[in-house]
Amino acid sequence: QLRIAARHIGAALGTAGGYLAFRNTSTVPCHLSGWPTVVGITASGGAVPAERRRSTMFGPDPPVDGVPVVVIRPGERAEAVFTVSDIPPGQPPGATCPTYHYVRVTAPGGTRSVLLSTWFKRLGWWLPACTDVWVSMVVPAASLYKG
Secondary structure (H helix, E strand, C coil): CEEEEEEEEEEECCEEEEEEEEEECCCCCEEEECCCEEEEEECCCCEEECEEECCECCECCCCCCCCCEEEECCCCEEEEEEEEECCCCCCCCCCCCCEEEEEEEECCCCCCEEEEECEECCCCEEEECCCCCEEECCEEHHHCCCC
16 A cells, blocks of 8 residues: 655756655555656657666665665655656757656556656646656665655
8 A cells, every 4th residue: 555646846957857755554564676667648648658767867876786675664655766858859958848747657566556747836837758757766765865
């Protein structure tokens, strides 16, 4: 029993993204290991599967060795990082990209997915679809900035 949510959505230095939080809502510990399945959903309804990365600009940093098994106690969470570039490759400065309006996320080894909005409330824009989405493996929340 996991609740999946997006946290710390933001942009910096040509990268946009955030954290995917996996909170244990049960009364017993659970274990996660590996990469969540993430699919970027464009404004036109296209589906773009995320590429797995050991690390992204937003973490984990340094990259984690191996693939950890993360134990999530009741009420606690583990997280993965998702990022994109907000600079159109090969385009002149000021060019714009299509946008991802949602990401569909499934926990590693899970079968139930959730659809999460990628609206940047503080910035007033959607997650740019200048590149594919990159996603890290699940790591303990404490290992990420502001985890």
